[in-house]
Amino acid sequence: MRKSGYKIAAVLVVLAILAGGQALHEMLANGSAGHLDKADCADCHLGGKNVTVQQAGMLVASQEALCSKCHPAAIKVSHPSGFQPRTRPVAMYPLDWKGDLTCSTCHAVHGRGPGLMRGTKLGRELCLACHDADFFRKMRDGGASLMVGHLSKGIDSNAPALDSYSRQCMECHGQSGDPRLATLVDKNGVARHASRSINHPVGVNYQQATNFGGYRPRRVVERKLLLPDGLVSCVSCHHGYLKEHGKLIVTQAGSKLCYECHDI
Ligand code: HEC
Ligand code: HEC
Ligand code: HEC
Ligand code: HEC
Ligand code: HEC
Ligand code: HEC
Ligand code: HEC
Structure with a gap:
């Protein structure tokens, strides 16, 4: 039961990514277009292509x-x-x-x-x-x-949703005055460290990744590391609340940290 639930969820996520990616691609292909000029009006407006200023406020969802x-x-x-x-x-x-x-x-x-x-x-x-x-x-x-309006600076607007801990880290590291500490999360959800020492996906669902093999079971990983909301997070690798700020949870020596999750 649970397994098929995951499979359906995985398919839905993939479909959602494909659908979103297609729309984005169409928009980006036309570089000079205004925001949403190339989108399907009916995705948002009840009036579809016949939308007018008068009924533009009638949207298909919030x-x-x-x-x-x-x-x-x-x-x-x-x-x-x-x-x-x-x-x-x-x-x-x-x-x-x-x-x-x-x-x-x-x-x-x-x-x-x-x-x-x-x-x-x-x-x-x-x-x-x-x-x-x-x-x-x-x-x-x-x-x-x-006063910036949104606390998502440093996180690409098309990046997958991050867990709340990672977003807190990004409040400081996303626009750090110190270039040595500036971390970015790009549109594919890859955390790009300033040092380039390691760039790694965040915001990905760990359980879904394990379905494709090459990863240790989630319950084993969670004995030592955090996967908030089931997602790979900054706090999966870094301690979130320790006097020694940012310390790795498991040493990087011999790639030990990596083998906590990767089983290859
Ligand atoms: C992602 C959703 C979305 C898509 C796609 C979209 N619109 Fe809109 N549009 C809006 C919203 C939101 C408003 C503001 C509604 C309000 O004022 O209550 C708006 C407003 C408008 C208005 C009123 C004038 C203005 O600029 O505020 C017009 C006309 C309009 N849209 C036309 C279009 C047309 C034509 C398309 C297709 C090429 C389109 N829209 C696609 C969300 C969308
Ligand atoms: C168009 C009007 C408008 C603008 C512009 C606006 N706000 Fe607000 N904001 C509101 C309203 C209305 C509320 C609801 C609470 C209230 O009525 O005071 C609110 C709520 C908030 C809250 C939540 C308060 C709470 O309940 O914790 C914060 C924080 C806030 N605004 C900050 C800002 C900041 C920072 C800016 C500038 C980037 C800003 N606002 C711009 C209208 C606005
Ligand atoms: C109170 C005003 C306010 C409201 C309400 C608001 N925004 Fe913004 N938004 C801003 C400001 C200010 C910026 C920064 C603009 C800049 O500096 O270029 C911004 C930037 C953005 C950006 C680009 C930067 C980023 O963080 O990705 C996006 C996308 C965005 N808003 C989407 C939204 C969406 C979606 C909503 C509704 C859920 C929304 N905004 C509601 C004020 C607002
Ligand atoms: C089909 C995908 C799509 C939808 C739906 C969409 N946007 Fe965007 N939006 C984009 C793209 C692509 C850009 C330009 C690239 C970027 O800055 O992320 C953009 C840019 C923006 C920006 C300016 C960012 C900047 O820094 O200049 C704001 C603000 C914004 N969108 C708000 C909205 C709001 C509000 C809605 C809902 C009415 C909306 N978007 C719906 C794809 C979308
Ligand atoms: C309030 C701002 C703030 C927040 C939130 C924050 N950091 Fe930091 N972080 C800093 C500052 C400032 C430094 C530099 C400290 C120093 O040089 O002594 C730093 C340094 C680091 C370092 C480098 C440590 C070293 O010695 O090289 C790591 C790793 C780190 N942070 C990870 C994180 C993670 C993970 C989170 C979220 C759980 C986070 N930070 C949240 C401000 C912050
Ligand atoms: C897969 C594990 C992993 C994830 C996920 C991860 N980091 Fe790191 N991070 C590392 C490693 C390994 C280092 C290098 C530490 C060292 O060399 O001592 C590092 C270093 C850092 C540093 C020090 C400066 C630098 O560029 O090396 C900061 C700041 C930092 N990480 C912040 C973050 C933030 C913020 C997130 C979430 C967006 C994050 N990290 C996600 C493993 C990770
Ligand atoms: C908390 C668990 C976890 C840890 C720790 C971890 N990874 Fe990962 N890693 C993942 C997951 C889950 C993915 C799959 C992301 C996806 O499906 O897009 C991944 C993806 C990757 C990828 C991209 C591979 C691809 O084809 O998408 C690389 C490279 C990688 N990890 C290297 C490392 C290295 C090097 C370390 C040690 C510094 C490390 N990982 C530590 C969970 C982890």
Whole structure:
């Protein structure tokens, strides 16, 4: 029972990746096109090709669901989206038909400007268009870490969703001032270390990988290493909470760390 469940899940994931990849490929093939110009309008608009400005707000699902198909990282660690605010923002930042603050409140979805932002405000100036200064004054860092809009810097917007521990690591390492520590997660989900000592997939489902052979069983791995939500994570290899920050859980000598999972 469990096994066939995994198989179906694996097939679904592969199909989802293929479908997403195809759409992305079509869009990227036309380099000069605006965001979503080459997408199938009916993927989002009830009006399909006949969509007009008047009925454009009639979408087949919430923007949180539609946009996260291609931007899983942006939606995970981000400004709250898809809720009714107590007070209506200034007209420059419109709510959707049900009065929700959503992606298109801040983003010109079919726009072209930097970051596809509505208007020209960015950073603190953007935040203060809706929040008063007091809102940030009470925060330990004055809100500085939030003013980017999403905490996914350093993670490619098309990378698979990472577990919450890896995202925390990336808050500092993704845009580290110290180039020696800067880590990137590219669109294929490969963690690229500054030192290039080892580049490795993160955000991949360990159980699915074992189905293809060459890996030790998950329950054996988990005796020593963490696989949060079943995913390979920064904290699968690095201690997450130790005085000796970033220490490897198992030594790299003789590739010992690697053989905790790889069985080849
Ligand atoms: C990924 C989802 C998505 C796809 C695909 C998409 N749109 Fe949209 N579109 C949106 C969202 C979200 C809005 C903003 C809706 C709102 O204001 O409530 C929008 C708004 C619009 C508007 C209103 C004017 C504007 O720019 O805000 C038009 C016209 C429009 N889309 C046309 C199209 C056409 C034509 C296509 C196909 C080539 C298309 N859209 C594909 C999500 C999408
Ligand atoms: C079919 C895939 C796809 C969907 C669906 C999609 N996007 Fe995008 N989006 C892209 C691609 C490709 C780019 C350009 C490459 C990049 O920056 O990741 C992009 C770029 C962006 C950018 C600008 C990134 C930058 O730094 O300039 C924003 C903002 C954005 N998308 C928001 C949205 C929102 C909001 C939605 C939902 C209405 C959405 N996207 C739906 C594929 C998609
Ligand atoms: C409160 C305003 C706000 C809301 C709401 C918002 N964003 Fe953003 N978004 C920003 C800002 C600010 C940036 C950074 C733009 C820049 O500096 O270029 C950004 C950047 C992005 C980027 C490119 C950078 C990255 O992290 O990948 C994507 C993709 C994106 N937003 C998608 C979304 C989606 C999808 C939603 C809805 C679930 C959403 N945004 C809701 C403010 C917002
Ligand atoms: C279009 C209006 C708008 C913009 C622009 C905006 N916000 Fe918000 N934000 C809201 C609303 C509405 C809420 C819901 C809570 C409330 O009503 O105060 C919210 C909630 C938040 C929260 C969650 C508070 C909690 O409950 O923990 C944070 C953090 C936040 N905003 C930070 C920012 C930052 C940082 C920026 C600039 C990048 C920003 N906001 C830009 C409207 C906005
Ligand atoms: C609050 C910011 C912050 C967060 C969050 C963070 N780090 Fe770091 N990390 C740093 C700084 C600063 C250094 C450099 C410390 C030094 O040079 O003494 C560092 C260094 C490292 C090193 C190199 C250690 C060495 O001696 O070479 C590793 C490995 C590392 N971090 C892994 C991680 C992992 C894994 C996570 C998530 C569990 C994480 N970090 C989360 C700020 C952070
Ligand atoms: C498959 C195991 C593995 C994973 C997954 C992994 N690392 Fe590492 N990491 C290493 C190894 C091995 C080193 C080299 C350590 C050494 O030489 O002492 C390293 C080194 C580092 C360093 C030190 C600087 C450098 O470039 O060598 C940082 C910072 C770091 N990792 C952060 C991260 C972050 C953040 C993630 C998650 C996005 C991550 N690592 C995921 C194995 C891993
Ligand atoms: C926590 C378990 C774990 C550890 C520890 C680990 N790996 Fe992996 N590794 C995986 C998984 C799972 C994949 C499969 C990813 C996928 O399916 O895309 C993988 C994929 C790889 C790949 C890509 C192979 C391919 O064809 O996709 C390389 C190369 C690799 N690992 C090398 C290493 C090295 C070198 C080490 C030791 C520094 C190491 N791994 C440690 C779990 C691990």
